[in-house]
Amino acid sequence: MSLNSLWEYANPKKFIQTTDRVLPWVAWSAALTLLVGLVWGFFFTPDDYRQGSTVKIIYLHVPAALMAINAWLMMLVTSLVWIVRRHHVSALAARAAAPVGMIMTVIALLTGAIWGQPMWGTWWAWDPRLTSFLILFLFYLGYIALWEAIENDDTAADLTSILCLVGSVFALLSRYAVNFWNQGLHQGASLSLDKEENVADVFWYPLLVAMAGFVLLFIALVLMRTRTEIRARRMRALLARERMGA
Amino acid sequence: MMPDLGKYADAVLSSYAVSLVLLALIVWLSLRRSKRIKKELEDIESKVKSHG
Numbered sequence: 028m029s030l031n032s033l034w035e036y037a038n039p040k041k042f043i044q045t046t047d048r049v050l051p052w053v054a055w056s057a058a059l060t061l062l063v064g065l066v067w068g069f070f071f072t073p074d075d076y077r078q079g080s081t082v083k084i085i086y087l088h089v090p091a092a093l094m095a096i097n098a099w100l101m102m103l104v105t106s107l108v109w110i111v112r113r114h115h116v117s118a119l120a121a122r123a124a125a126p127v128g129m130i131m132t133v134i135a136l137l138t139g140a141i142w143g144q145p146m147w148g149t150w151w152a153w154d155p156r157l158t159s160f161l162i163l164f165l166f167y168l169g170y171i172a173l174w175e176a177i178e179n180d181d182t183a184a185d186l187t188s189i190l191c192l193v194g195s196v197f198a199l200l201s202r203y204a205v206n207f208w209n210q211g212l213h214q215g216a217s218l219s220l221d222k223e224e225n226v227a228d229v230f231w232y233p234l235l236v237a238m239a240g241f242v243l244l245f246i247a248l249v250l251m252r253t254r255t256e257i258r259a260r261r262m263r264a265l266l267a268r269e270r271m272g273a
Numbered sequence: 274m275m276p277d278l279g280k281y282a283d284a285v286l287s288s289y290a291v292s293l294v295l296l297a298l299i300v301w302l303s304l305r306r307s308k309r310i311k312k313e314l315e316d317i318e319s320k321v322k323s324h325g
Contacts (some may be wrong), residue, residue, distance in 0.1 A: 069289065070276055080278040083285050087292040130299045137295075138288045145284050244296070248303055255307045262314045265321055 037114035039257045046250045054247040061240030064090075067233035075230075084142045085226070086234055090241035091134035095163065098128030098245060099191070099198035102170075106188035116253065118184035119260065121191065122174050123252035127245055129167035136160055159201035166194035180260060 068086035075082035102124050108117035139157065140150045151157065170190055177183035225231060278285050 065289075070274070074279070079281050080276070080285050081281045083278075084288045087288055091292065126302075127299060130295050134292045134295055137291050141284050141288045141291070145281055244300075248299065251307055252303050255303070255310050258310045258314045262310065262317055265314075265317050269317075269321065 037108075037112070037116045039116055039261070042116050043254055043257060046254055050247065050250050050254075053243060053250065057240060057243035057247045060236060060243055064233055064235075064237030064240045068230075068237055072230060072233055078146060081142055081145060082230065084138050085230060086237040088135060088138040088142060089234060090238040091131045091138065092160070093238060094241050094245050095128055095132040095135050095160070096198050096202050098124050098131060099163065099166070099194060101249075102128065102191050103195045103198070106191040109184050110188050115180075115184075115260065116257065118180075118188070119256035120249060120253045121187065122184075123256050124245075124249045125167055125171050125174070127248045127252070129164065129171065131241075131245070132160065132164045132167055136164060156201060159197055162197045163194070163201050166190070166197055170194065180263070 065086055069083055072083065074080045102121040105117040105121040105124075108114055109121070136157075139160075143152075144150050170187055173187050173190055174183050177186065226234065
């Protein structure tokens with residue numbers, strides 16, 4: 028696919044036509060993959076020799092944390108496309124992704140706290156990764172509130188894009204916080220290309236499927252919510268036109 | 274069928290419960306808003322057409 032043909036999808040009509048065909052496939056693939064990953068992880072994996080059965084929380088915590096960060100990075104890319112090319116669909120896609128990313132952040136924070144209590148003896152610590160994740164959550168809240176607070180769509184897209192650029196620092200920080208500051212309770216990244224450092228295969232394969240399920244669910248939700256935002260924008264335009272004509 | 278979660282059963286089960294509820298919530302809210310906005314837009318478009 029050439030870059031020129033990619034821009035065709037920035038046309039709202041073309042985007043809705045294409046997602047009409049694609050969305051059911053993505054949604055059902057997401058449901059199936061998520062189901063397989065979570066059932067496999069919960070029912071058919073052993074306990075960890077140190078963490079006991081709490082290791083089963085990894086199938087929710089890691090994919091949710093992964094999506095919390097990557098949702099913001101996806102919003103960064105679409106916000107940059109809005110700033111540079113002024114394609115409304117890209118700004119609306121960023122808006123559509125924010126609540127999904129925020130839910131992923133909440134899941135990561137809550138499952139982390141529930142997991143941390145029996146392992147660390149505390150629900151919360153002002154650890155670099157935990158703190159940067161909390162700040163990322165606050166950025167999601169601020170981003171959503173800013174969209175809601177501004178009536179003019181273009182102005183809202185401009186200001187939220189700038190907020191997204193600033194928040195990207197924390198999205199990246201929450202990913203690499205453990206590496207920047209070698210301190211705190213949170214252990215290093217669970218996933219690594221180095222086989223010695225990566226989680227054992229018996230946990231890794233179901234985790235991989237659960238992560239694929241979360242990615243597909245995120246894509247399905249963002250496609251559906253972007254379609255909704257496109258329609259809502261058209262509705263606002265029609266109502267404004269009608270008010271001016273009246 | 275249910276695995277023996279031992280002394281960590283509360284932690285594991287509450288993690289799954291809270292996560293599944295939140296995922297179901299975002300799916301339900303997204304579907305509900307999608308249907309509502311689609312219907313409202315169709316109503317407005319038909320009204321605009323009928324007014325010429």
